[in-house]
Amino acid sequence: MKKLLTVLLLLSTLLAACGRKSTATPAGGGLPADAAAVAAERGLTQDDIYAALKTYTPSGQLDPYIMIASGGQSGQVLVLGVPSMRILKVIGVFTPEPWQGYGFGGSGDKVLEEGYVDGKEIKWGDTHHPGLSETKGEYDGQFAFINDKANARLAVIDLRDFDTKQIIKNPNAIVDHGGTFVTPNTEYVVEGPQYATPIGWEYAPLAEYKDKYRGLITFWAFDRLKGRVDESKSFQIELPPYWQDLCDAGKAVSDGWVFCNSFNTELATGGAPDAPPFEAGTTKNDTDYLHIINWKKAEEVFQAGKAETINGMAVIRLQTAIDEGLLYFTPEPKSPHGSDVTPGGEYVVVGGKLDPHVTIYSFDKIQKAIAAGGFEKDQYGVPVIPLDQSMEAQVELGLGPLHTVYDDKGYAYTSLFLDSAVARWTLGGPYASKHPEQPWTLVQKLPVQYNIGHIAAAEGDTASPDGQYVVALNKWSIDRFANVGPLLPQNFQLVDISQTGDQMKVLYDLPIGMAEPHYAQIIKADKLKPFEVYPEVGWNPDTMSVDPNAVTEPAQARVERNGSTVEIWMVVVRSHYTPEIVEVNQGDHVIWHLTNIERQRDATHGFGLSGYNINLSLEPGEAQTVEFDATQPGTFAFFCTEFCSALHLEMAGYFLVKP
């Protein structure tokens, strides 16, 4: 009888869904027999059918959530739809990307060049933790930020056109990890350090590690109107060389503070095979230090002129930070990874990779302890708040807890790397009334495949997480996908967290075979307001205004010679370039302005120039300028590299370089 009721419920709901246009409603109505046959033929279980219906997104239906994920060592940023788990875009950030024309002659070249290290060309990055701009602790959909661990750089992406606008090199660090995290109104984008080096990564032998090597946390001031980081208003704080790891900014009650963990308080300097490898040396101590930093006070100290300028950057020295009461430590379980502030800002959750617990710190207790004072100090003189004065609770979850995110029901979700599982557990304090279970209690461990690193939740880093979904960012996929060689994709698993209790379910496996994403943000899609086409014809995506060299109608198209400089103003529209033939002399300097005058959405044109390493993507309304020397003589073709019309192949021209 129960079965029949289930079936009848199914039937009625399916019939209710029939309001939407269906191209092939079967004669009998109800669930098509062919669907049932397909389920049987493909061996789908009941859970599989649930998952399929929960994630399948029909043609033209839009995903309600957008995930912005780092692309790891690809150097890029990935944009995905949730719950369909489809990659909507890969944004070129630290690595040239010709589909977007990024780094092949257009304005992206300048952005990439800003990121060179002391003039050395760097054309990749190791992106780790994307941050989204926030207003009052909520994602506002305006900007995304991402760090490059490999070279200590930061990039700014404008979410109006999903285009990288700025890369900024940290002048005093050569490697980072704990970036990017934003303060609740995007006053600052926080870049935490990692492997300590002397400030400015000057040479110093490892024997001088304790004295000369340092950590550095950077507060990049963000100018929202300009859409750029303002270096002149940014500052750094010198830290002991403890290999600081991830950070998180406080919010609401803890606004004004930042919390970072660390994992080499041993000051290990490696040296295998002659000395213990870092792996052993950095994990000797039972505890490391959670760094508790008062950034609002640090800002005052910086503005009061108490910072030192090093390589053009304001640095608050460690002793100043101690003296001014900006920096405190408290012990944390060995080799911690995540440092994650609860939605209301009351707690900081730290996962210790080599400890089966998460440790929950109370901001209120920390404040009371700081007010009370009288601490021991670490070897660099930083005050250390005893664990019993800072800790609220510990919850035993399992092996390898790394990173924690939150939902709307008072649950926390922690990735367990060694267990290959997502742990759901309950928060206490003001969250205890939101869930039926005891506070600070493990509720469910959901196996994931395999070796989960970070975990992301819908609106999970905001003051009001949405629940519904978390995504497990699994590092290994092993047997999950068809074999495509010894380099395997990562595996993003979408997890349904809509039900309370132990009802989490894996819904979908998405291979990521182009990157190793570390972390992601998931934002409500309707918070984003991207351009459909550029607002005006002749739009320069760098200045975000009409370019003075834009040519908005074919009559303005022309070629002008001035000495050995040839300047071209070209109009681009379906299905031709005007002018179509450009002839120069070998050695001429060529300045080529192109404007796509289309106003139809998706009417993008490319501009590929054979033999010259040039390719642009000109989106509707976009203007770009390419500048180069005509060093190679001969007959070259340029052509549209974005299939635009039935006569797309005819959209071509010749570039003649007379020897």
Next chain:
Amino acid sequence: MKKLLTVLLLLSTLLAACGRKSTATPAGGGLPADAAAVAAERGLTQDDIYAALKTYTPSGQLDPYIMIASGGQSGQVLVLGVPSMRILKVIGVFTPEPWQGYGFGGSGDKVLEEGYVDGKEIKWGDTHHPGLSETKGEYDGQFAFINDKANARLAVIDLRDFDTKQIIKNPNAIVDHGGTFVTPNTEYVVEGPQYATPIGWEYAPLAEYKDKYRGLITFWAFDRLKGRVDESKSFQIELPPYWQDLCDAGKAVSDGWVFCNSFNTELATGGAPDAPPFEAGTTKNDTDYLHIINWKKAEEVFQAGKAETINGMAVIRLQTAIDEGLLYFTPEPKSPHGSDVTPGGEYVVVGGKLDPHVTIYSFDKIQKAIAAGGFEKDQYGVPVIPLDQSMEAQVELGLGPLHTVYDDKGYAYTSLFLDSAVARWTLGGPYASKHPEQPWTLVQKLPVQYNIGHIAAAEGDTASPDGQYVVALNKWSIDRFANVGPLLPQNFQLVDISQTGDQMKVLYDLPIGMAEPHYAQIIKADKLKPFEVYPEVGWNPDTMSVDPNAVTEPAQARVERNGSTVEIWMVVVRSHYTPEIVEVNQGDHVIWHLTNIERQRDATHGFGLSGYNINLSLEPGEAQTVEFDATQPGTFAFFCTEFCSALHLEMAGYFLVKP
């Protein structure tokens, strides 16, 4: 009653599927009520449910088909699973790709350098038409080939490790399009031309277009044992400057022949705004020429020494090709695009973009006409077979027919760009008995979203297509996906062709937001036999053998100085590098050998070196060598860029460069 039967059938099949492990079988058995509720809540129609169950691929289930698609102007190749439509891998080919460590210090650098144009660094490509190696006209799963239209280059990908092994620059052409197509036993990889230039792309004014500009078709001899193109055994045929487009190799009865179309028999040289643009100039004539080339005879001519060597490459001159009977033309509808040989080799189907028909040519008729002889000649002296002596049939399909693929039921599928539709139509001759409809008849036009370019079918380019699926490679997506800015993804739509008649259905929309794929091959997954890990520790993916500098155990790890050259032999394993500290002097030449000694599948390690633009991906067993000058003084970190273990962050070391 019908409904009830449907429901009962569903129930029984679902219960049958319950043999597979289900983590949450509902108490009542049968279809979970929550699945029905989800379908209603998400507004899924009956067709949607069918499509969801037809495509959803549960965790750990493997796709039966693998699609290998070009990545357009991204310069890369995409690997996808069908029917799940998930991207399994992006292979770095013409553009550096740091996730794979391709172009950032390892052996990929050499491959990319082979593709430079006259010494000019070219770091992107415009990939168009991937080909798969074949044996007896069937995909054999060994190699993939891809062209770069922008610079007339060809790349070879080994499907044992999905790694690009070779890039070869065409020494006489600067732009191509009609590549790559393989002959039935992969004797040759065919690269067709496109925008004509003087041979070797030497400078010549456009006024001399007719006399000096030429098309060139290249037959790259493939050495299957070496896995490389052998230039010394390759040859080219000079063609009139007719902007040859796509080609296809004959098979079975037509083995030994190649068929290419063309679209500028007008010899238009553009010149907008002062003369008609190419768009108009190249579409004046009602017909262009299908090129019919006897490659087996051309091979004999080449081997008989009748080719001329130009820029190191054997070129059969146009007059020789005419004299030796290698080259014939026959008229084809204006501005053709696809040239597609039927599975048995009997027919060539050509779509004329500006003509609503596809034209079907009979190889048998062509052979009879050639035997009979006595043709008119075109302006370059090439014999032209009259259309009534070569044509078998014409089928009116709709607006903008581009490209045709085949199934196992005697149907052909043609993309209609302007109609935004997939046309299913019937073949005649030996295929007529396979389908219930009249031969040479349109059966169904399925709308797709939007502007379909190419179309791919399961095993569709082989002598025995599989049916089941075609994929529409749509160029525009407009309103299909959430807005992620003015550069929109492409849209791959999976189409169910398993039913006969007018029962084609769109099953799935996959955004491609990283590339503009042009064409794809779909191969049965079980034909591929990729390595799970490299066969032996110390494997060099370039030589596909153990590297003499591999270090297979930590005891061999060392640093040696020889004058100003420092050579490092490094062992890489979870979770450390040995040696861990490397110190050199500024200006030293550094040769760094690294071996990942892991044997566990998916145990890849990275090697990122800050400040030096170096990143490797070391898959289990892989050995790589990086060579560079230590130009930048200071303290740098190197670290694992592929999350490998709970102590992955501790897998790091210092590279000290003493000023």
